[in-house]
Amino acid sequence: MPRLDVIPDEQYGFRPNYGCIHQLLRVTNPITHGFNHKLFTGGVSLDVHKAFDRMWYNGLIYKLINSKFPHYLIDILISYLNKRIFKVKLSQDTLRYRNIKAGTPQGSILRPLIYTIFTADFPKMNHTIKCFFADDTTILAQGSTTKFATLTLRKSLVKI
Numbered sequence: 303m304p305r306l307d308v309i310p311d312e313q314y315g316f317r318p319n320y321g322c323i324h325q326l327l328r329v330t331n332p333i334t335h336g337f338n339h340k341l342f343t344g345g346v347s348l349d350v351h352k353a354f355d356r357m358w359y360n361g362l363i364y365k366l367i368n369s370k371f372p373h374y375l376i377d378i379l380i381s382y383l384n385k386r387i388f389k390v391k392l393s394q395d396t397l398r399y400r401n402i403k404a405g406t407p408q409g410s411i412l413r414p415l416i417y418t419i420f421t422a423d424f425p426k427m428n429h430t431i432k433c434f435f436a437d438d439t440t441i442l443a444q445g446s447t448t449k450f451a452t453l454t455l456r457k458s459l460v461k462i
Contacts (some may be wrong), residue, residue: 310424326344332442349437354414379416
């Protein structure tokens, strides 16, 4: 069976032997190093609002196919996510059923893993350090001028 390397090394959320403190060190160490070597460090932090609830199914399946995920795992995931519905009550006796087209089931232990796989194709960027913890992302850029660090971060945001 092929090994599936779908979780980026920079992801420290929901993984054994990786924790918030480890990721904080990954962020603060380059800043301290830059300060000691008269480098400018810029950073951007991103937080996807309701990330687990907004994950797009078709996009996930597309990414899994492109990553050459085994078809039987894709089929299992499709059956797990598809055909989920919710009910809306508009008045005393009027109920409407709607399909859920995004998000992962509330309370599911697979929720963080599925989201991590969904975001694993985060673009690679030169002269940056990426730090992920669950749905939070920080990108650092460092250089001998503030202009370089700022320009590098801007290019990174455009890629994202």
